[in-house]
Amino acid sequence: MSIFNSLFGSSEENKETGSKINxxxxxxxxxxxxxxxxxxxxxxxxFKHSTRCSISRFAxxxxxxxxxxxxxxxxxxxxxxxxxxxxxxxxxxxxATRFNVYHQSPQLLLIKEGKSxxxxxxxxxxxxxxxxxxx
Numbered sequence: 615m616s617i618f619n620s621l622f623g624s625s626e627e628n629k630e631t632g633s634k635i636n637x638x639x640x641x642x643x644x645x646x647x648x649x650x651x652x653x654x655x656x657x658x659x660x661f662k663h664s665t666r667c668s669i670s671r672f673a674x675x676x677x678x679x680x681x682x683x684x685x686x687x688x689x690x691x692x693x694x695x696x697x698x699x700x701x702x703x704x705x706x707x708x709x710a711t712r713f714n715v716y717h718q719s720p721q722l723l724l725i726k727e728g729k730s731x732x733x734x735x736x737x738x739x740x741x742x743x744x745x746x747x748x749x
Contacts, residue, residue, distance in 0.1 A: 635678055635681055635687070635694050636694060637696035638693060638695045638696065639695075640660065640696060640697040640702065641701075641705075643705055649695065652693050653727055653728055654727055654728065657690055657693075657748055658692070658693045658694075658725040658726075659692055659693070659695065659723065659724055660697060660709065660725065661677070661695070661722050662697045662706055662718075662720060662722075663699065663720050664719040664720065665700055665701075667720070670719055670720040673737070677740075677741050680741035680742060681744075681745075683741070684742070684745040686748045686749060687748070706719075713733075715730050715733045718735035718736070721739075722744065724747055724748075
């Protein structure tokens with residue numbers, strides 16, 4: 615196991631240990647239309663992650679650990695989408711265009727009524743801040 619995997623974990627470890635977040639894999643362009651539709655009823659979160667970046671891995675693990683402290687994600691029926699932006703770069707580019715945000719990685723977006731109302735990246739990704747915006 616490499617030093618980075620021991621510090622930040624690997625994709626396989628994340629799947630095996632299982633996050634308390636029920637991530638929905640974002641793998642098809644058509645899902646963006648679904649996200650817009652869902653966001654008219656309930657908030658939608660998109661987490662854009664670079665599987666080759668240790669900073670992105672750290673941000674993801676930190677967010678997942680923090681998110682377990684907040685019930686608001688389940689209480690507000692938030693759909694949580696996870697995008698592997700290296701594998702699905704075209705979807706990442708479309709997110710930037712459709713939601714009028716600058717592409718970054720890692721990046722977290724909150725979508726309500728078809729629009730990005732909250733957009734943060736890198737060390738600004740914080741489950742507590744997101745939870746406050748859901749209240």
